[in-house]
Amino acid sequence: MVRPPLESCPALVTAVQQSAPAILQVTPALDTGGVERTTIDVAAALVREGYVPLVASAGGRLESALRAAGGELIRLPMDSKAPHILIANAFRLRDVIAKRNVKLVHARSRAPAWSAFWAAKMSGVPFVTTYHGIYNARSAPKRFYNSVMVRGKITIANSEWTATHIQKQHHAKREDIVVIPRGIDLSQFDPGGIAPERVSTTRANWGAKPDDIVVLLPGRLTRWKGQKVLIEALEELSKTDSLTNVHAVLAGDAQGRDTYEAGLRQATADAGLNDTISVVGHVEDMATAYLAADIVVSASTEPEAFGRVAAEAGAMGKPVIATDHGGARETVLQNVSGILVPPDDAAALAKALSRMIAMGPDQRRDMGAAGRRHVVQRFTLDRMCADTIALYKQILGS
Secondary structure (H helix, E strand, O other): OOOOOHHHOHHHHHHHHHHOOEEEEEOOOOOOOHHHHHHHHHHHHHHHOOOEEEEEEOOOOOHHHHHHOOOEEEEOOOOOOOHHHHHHHHHHHHHHHHHOOEEEEEEOOHHHHHHHHHHHHHHOOOEEEEEOOOOOOOOHHHHHHHHHHHOOOEEEEOOHHHHHHHHHHHOOOHHHEEEOOOOEOOOOOOHHHOOHHHHHHHHHHOOOOOOOEEEEEEOOOOHHHOHHHHHHHHHHHHOOOOOOOEEEEEEOOOOOOHHHHHHHHHHHHHOOOOOOEEEEEOOOOHHHHHHHOOEEEEOOOOOOOOOHHHHHHHHOOOOEEEEOOOOHHHHOOEOOOEEEEOOOOHHHHHHHHHHHHHHOHHHHHHHHHHHHHHHHHHOEHHHHHHHHHHHHHHHHHO
16 A cells, blocks of 8 residues: 655644654744844754754744744744733743643743743753843842843853853853854855855945945944944044045844934934945845955944854954954954954044054955854854754753
8 A cells, every 4th residue: 555645644744743852942033133043043953853843932034944944933922021921921831842742941032031931840841041142130130030041951151251151140050051152054154155246246235336345344233233333433544544445334124223223324424424334224145245345343332142243254254353352252363363352442443444454355364264264163053053952962861
């Protein structure tokens, strides 16, 4: 007798999916960002390991990427901080854990982590977290709110700097923290995989001339990402150096911060730099954007827990100027793959820009090559996924 293929029997597929072991990741939304990309990358790796990857989230623009990776969205209002919704989400997640054979719950943000923590506790399954950001704790209630990120069996830190921060903030034991740096997908961030026409088109769309030195600052438009610091640095630089062959690009989504975006445009105009600086909004193809730049800047005024921009730019063979704090100290090799400058210091950033512009293309290319070697050695997607799933298996085995 010829048996029909499994996919032709929806009821059987559903039964298999519900009996197979599942891992539930919990994140507020699926819009652009390092947390979301990491969630999807781990979902894809879970499929390869024979797990069912579930993601509880409010959804967003990356839903199709999750589906393509083999993940399944459990649509819940995980982006809410309202106490009654956090409690309701906990019971909804408890039901998901029971119905879908969830073996482990992994939370990636504080508000949904509370719901996930309660659900895991009610269900008797392991609970782990990843500390993706540096959470301010200026009051006792805020410290308690943040403490959910160290209430699991293990806390994953995305850099050594983050691990140290967790120990200081929460008096956590070092043996309860595992460092798994964010991984860069070298098949996507591959300088050799992008056609020159895509690069030239991107530069033209930004308003850059063929011979311009393009300075790119990627990141959502918010004050702590340092866009205004770069504008001030370029204004400072314009007093002593000609910027006729320099074009700066602020690439990122305002995410509703229209007043801040308007302020950036006004600051650019006030500095007389309308011909030098472009604010281009969200960029979908970041690999091409990095390749279209000559210098990449990460000017965050607050510490980045990991600093995805510096690592991605390094993977694309681009020299980086980054602020000297947080994860950048691990992703940027000072004076080898880039330059580290004090945070929120426009004069220091102007000096670093002047130095890197004066280097010329060959020296910048050498710096970029060193950056790619560093990323390949320490910050690959394959390594991140392998380490994460090995940790899951270790916890489940214990």
